[in-house]
Amino acid sequence: MTVVDSARAARNASFLLAALPREAKDRSLASMAAALRTRSAEVDAANMRDLQRAREQGVAEPLVKRLAFSGNKIEQSAVGVESVAALEDPTGRTLSARELDEKLELLQVTVPLGVIGMVFESRPDALVQISALCLKSGNAVLLKGGTEAAETNRVLFDIIVGATVQAGMPEGWIALLESRDDVRAMLALPDSIDLIIPRGSNEFVRFIMDNTSIPVLGHADGVCHVYIDRSADLQQAVAIARDSKTQYVAVCNAAETLLVHADVAEAFLPQLAAAVPEVVLRGCERTCAIVARAQPAQQSDWTAEYLDLVLAVKVVDGFDEAVTHINRFGSHHTDAIVTADRADAERFMARVDSANVMWNCSTRFADGYRYGLGAEVGIATGKIHARGPVGLDGLVIYQWRLYGNGQVVADYTGPDARGFTHRRLR
Amino acid sequence: MTVVDSARAARNASFLLAALPREAKDRSLASMAAALRTRSAEVDAANMRDLQRAREQGVAEPLVKRLAFSGNKIEQSAVGVESVAALEDPTGRTLSARELDEKLELLQVTVPLGVIGMVFESRPDALVQISALCLKSGNAVLLKGGTEAAETNRVLFDIIVGATVQAGMPEGWIALLESRDDVRAMLALPDSIDLIIPRGSNEFVRFIMDNTSIPVLGHADGVCHVYIDRSADLQQAVAIARDSKTQYVAVCNAAETLLVHADVAEAFLPQLAAAVPEVVLRGCERTCAIVARAQPAQQSDWTAEYLDLVLAVKVVDGFDEAVTHINRFGSHHTDAIVTADRADAERFMARVDSANVMWNCSTRFADGYRYGLGAEVGIATGKIHARGPVGLDGLVIYQWRLYGNGQVVADYTGPDARGFTHRRLR
Numbered sequence: 054m055t056v057v058d059s060a061r062a063a064r065n066a067s068f069l070l071a072a073l074p075r076e077a078k079d080r081s082l083a084s085m086a087a088a089l090r091t092r093s094a095e096v097d098a099a100n101m102r103d104l105q106r107a108r109e110q111g112v113a114e115p116l117v118k119r120l121a122f123s124g125n126k127i128e129q130s131a132v133g134v135e136s137v138a139a140l141e142d143p144t145g146r147t148l149s150a151r152e153l154d155e156k157l158e159l160l161q162v163t164v165p166l167g168v169i170g171m172v173f174e175s176r177p178d179a180l181v182q183i184s185a186l187c188l189k190s191g192n193a194v195l196l197k198g199g200t201e202a203a204e205t206n207r208v209l210f211d212i213i214v215g216a217t218v219q220a221g222m223p224e225g226w227i228a229l230l231e232s233r234d235d236v237r238a239m240l241a242l243p244d245s246i247d248l249i250i251p252r253g254s255n256e257f258v259r260f261i262m263d264n265t266s267i268p269v270l271g272h273a274d275g276v277c278h279v280y281i282d283r284s285a286d287l288q289q290a291v292a293i294a295r296d297s298k299t300q301y302v303a304v305c306n307a308a309e310t311l312l313v314h315a316d317v318a319e320a321f322l323p324q325l326a327a328a329v330p331e332v333v334l335r336g337c338e339r340t341c342a343i344v345a346r347a348q349p350a351q352q353s354d355w356t357a358e359y360l361d362l363v364l365a366v367k368v369v370d371g372f373d374e375a376v377t378h379i380n381r382f383g384s385h386h387t388d389a390i391v392t393a394d395r396a397d398a399e400r401f402m403a404r405v406d407s408a409n410v411m412w413n414c415s416t417r418f419a420d421g422y423r424y425g426l427g428a429e430v431g432i433a434t435g436k437i438h439a440r441g442p443v444g445l446d447g448l449v450i451y452q453w454r455l456y457g458n459g460q461v462v463a464d465y466t467g468p469d470a471r472g473f474t475h476r477r478l479r
Numbered sequence: 480m481t482v483v484d485s486a487r488a489a490r491n492a493s494f495l496l497a498a499l500p501r502e503a504k505d506r507s508l509a510s511m512a513a514a515l516r517t518r519s520a521e522v523d524a525a526n527m528r529d530l531q532r533a534r535e536q537g538v539a540e541p542l543v544k545r546l547a548f549s550g551n552k553i554e555q556s557a558v559g560v561e562s563v564a565a566l567e568d569p570t571g572r573t574l575s576a577r578e579l580d581e582k583l584e585l586l587q588v589t590v591p592l593g594v595i596g597m598v599f600e601s602r603p604d605a606l607v608q609i610s611a612l613c614l615k616s617g618n619a620v621l622l623k624g625g626t627e628a629a630e631t632n633r634v635l636f637d638i639i640v641g642a643t644v645q646a647g648m649p650e651g652w653i654a655l656l657e658s659r660d661d662v663r664a665m666l667a668l669p670d671s672i673d674l675i676i677p678r679g680s681n682e683f684v685r686f687i688m689d690n691t692s693i694p695v696l697g698h699a700d701g702v703c704h705v706y707i708d709r710s711a712d713l714q715q716a717v718a719i720a721r722d723s724k725t726q727y728v729a730v731c732n733a734a735e736t737l738l739v740h741a742d743v744a745e746a747f748l749p750q751l752a753a754a755v756p757e758v759v760l761r762g763c764e765r766t767c768a769i770v771a772r773a774q775p776a777q778q779s780d781w782t783a784e785y786l787d788l789v790l791a792v793k794v795v796d797g798f799d800e801a802v803t804h805i806n807r808f809g810s811h812h813t814d815a816i817v818t819a820d821r822a823d824a825e826r827f828m829a830r831v832d833s834a835n836v837m838w839n840c841s842t843r844f845a846d847g848y849r850y851g852l853g854a855e856v857g858i859a860t861g862k863i864h865a866r867g868p869v870g871l872d873g874l875v876i877y878q879w880r881l882y883g884n885g886q887v888v889a890d891y892t893g894p895d896a897r898g899f900t901h902r903r904l905r
Contacts, residue, residue, distance in 0.1 A: 068806055072829035151851055166862050247862040268863045289885040296887030380494055402880050403498035414883025425577050425901035436592050436673040437694045438864040441879045453867045454828050457840025459715040461722030475851035
């Protein structure tokens with residue numbers, strides 16, 4: 054089946070999925086979880102073949118480890134599917150209800166987006182999780198997993214299709230793409246695919262964004278800042294800066310640049326330097342004058358996403374310079390201010406154009422699970438549809454449903470026009 | 480100033496706009512309305528020059544009439560600006576509030592999108608209305624109006640800039656583009672423009688959509704359907720079909736195709752034909768066998784947006800065929816079912832993939848003013864961000880604001896991890 058055929062089948066399936074009640078979708082998810090357990094030996098065997106091939110091809114051992122998917126990981130994955138079943142159904146929610154006139158009522162109701170294109174690298178558990186989230190939200194999905202996990206993905210896909218179609222899901226609701234050419238073909242189908250969600254490296258996401266006119270939910274860069282304001286509690290500031298930088302360096306919500314108000318730079322920077330001895334500091338001139346071990350920063354440091362134990366540090370003359378720096382050099386992902394002044398914090402949050410803004414806490418909190426979203430579909434730094442950590446709500450849109458009783462617009466126009474009541478219901 | 484410079488200035492202004500309180504924005508809108516009245520003679524004079532040039536260039540008289548903007552129209556426009564000021568501020572609304580832990584509170588707050596690109600044809604009042612809506616929602620805007628109204632637009636722009644900047648709006652928050660080359664330049668600035676809203680003909684909107692990777696809020700086609708189900712009240716069905724087709728034919732929410740259940744076709748179609756003698760009917764074979772004056776429909780009639788007194792008519796064997804036809808040939812704009820069976824109506828609404836779905840009322844109700852949205856930014860047929868008639872809410876997105884007290888993620892990980900409370904607030 055070509056990608057165009059798969060997309061068409063997914064579109065047709067999506068019309069049926071949209072009308073399914075929660076119970077039918079949850080039953081399919083339960084069936085999916087059960088099948089993962091029943092057929093775990095098959096998954097195990099396929100994964101062994103993927104691992105062996107990866108080692109033969111000289112893939113680095115940490116990457117090989119990320120491919121591993123057996124025993125306990127399969128069980129965890131099945132539990133994950135069950136927890137998706139337990140979440141609220143994001144569709145069928147009434148966002149607003151308005152009486153336009155007597156017996157003419159308008160509901161704004163959440164509905165699935167339709168067909169999602171998911172493209173992700175390596176980890177096979179992503180395939181299971183993403184399938185579950187799409188099914189729960191009533192969306193059809195075209196999936197492309199990492200080539201290194203091809204055999205594991207194929208078996209997982211077979212398990213998911215078998216279990217869900219048997220449980221009543223429409224055929225074609227999920228399709229597996231296998232090659233880069235398939236992905237390219239999908240990116241060229243704006244009429245068939247409603248949203249692309251890429252997960253992977255910056256370069257990978259950037260490639261997707263630059264090569265499709267289909268809306269993309271994701272983020273390429275994470276250049277996050279911590280700004281230490283004049284009135285900051287310096288002990289708290291050190292703890293927050295350290296956590297934002299070092300708690301886990303390889304992720305998009307880790308801080309890459311530290312901004313410090315000039316009035317507290319001499320007091321704060323030596324404490325910070327002592328608290329993160331493992332971190333390479335790339336400082337502006339004033340920083341280097343205060344911290345001996347800081348290396349001079351280049352212009353490129355202000356836009357660098359190190360994803361490593363490196364931190365750019367700049368002394369700023371005040372609040373405005375800090376905000377301007379963040380809006381100019383940041384990636385609109387997550388930025389924090391440390392200050393004792395609530396009004397300054399509010400001004401910072403209102404003026405910093407980022408998906409997540411933090412006051413007196415670590416940038417590392419910007420995450421769907423920590424936010425309590427139940428499940429994370431991805432993190433978005435665009436301004437349209439969904440922003441920051443995106444939960445199941447990011448996979449739905451709304452439809453206007455008008456319930457009438459024979460009304461026609463002619464009666465509401467002209468000199469003897471009936472008026473609208475426009476009364477909010479509920 | 481180049482378009483790139485204007486876009487950069489607008490981006491910088493947008494950071495300041497985002498932090499303005501409602502009062503400051505409403506004061507600027509009041510100032511804008513007052514200046515329109517004070518300087519109406521200038522607008523009048525400029526508009527006379529535009530009208531004269533249009534007539535000299537042989538522009539058709541109905542189009543010249545649409546260009547006219549003087550006296551009463553200027554006053555109406557000023558009143559329109561005042562009514563935008565009276566609307567609720569769409570920014571600063573708390574969509575959700577959640578305690579993650581003691582003194583660690585997460586708010587999801589609406590904020591402006593940032594920089595809007597508005598491109599519209601002819602009518603000068605659109606420039607005033609769009610500027611007011613952007614200002615109200617805290618967005619900077621790059622505007623391109625119709626070339627025929629160039630002089631009027633220039634004076635209106637001068638009035639708006641003067642009045643709003645004097646009232647405290649940041650310089651550069653609004654810019655006027657003058658040429659098609661300017662528009663092309665804007666379409667190539669995805670990092671500077673957050674959303675494009677085109678208003679105009681199908682071809683015009685399609686051109687914009689096909690030539691930018693910036694998200695576009697709009698609709699190219701309006702191929703709307705009315706489906707008469709087996710159990711429909713036929714008198715009601717005639718009234719709804721007539722209104723949907725004839726009440727105003729030149730608009731996107733007018734019906735273009737009528738679908739009729741085979742069981743009622745012989746009873747219904749002659750009544751319909753008698754009720755719309757002015758409408759040319761293009762029927763399927765079964766329709767033509769029932770209605771003598773129907774012309775045979777071609778395949779292209781099922782996707783035609785006539786915007787005229789023409790209606791395609793097809794007899795279908797049942798509900799499923801009707802839904803499949805609409806999803807396949809429609810434009811996902813507005814589709815109606817006439818039926819006495821509420822369950823069928825609900826199934827229709829759930830399975831028809833359109834922005835607006837109607838039960839027992841005219842498709843012509845699909846409109847921001849009739850829906851009571853207060854103001855209409857546009858009508859969208861995409862699936863992302865906003866759908867159907869879009870009010871001021873379509874010009875905002877949200878930001879996650881996390882209010883902490885020194886918390887770091889390290890305390891919430893590992894064997895002695897603190898747990899999250901994830902308690903819904905308010």
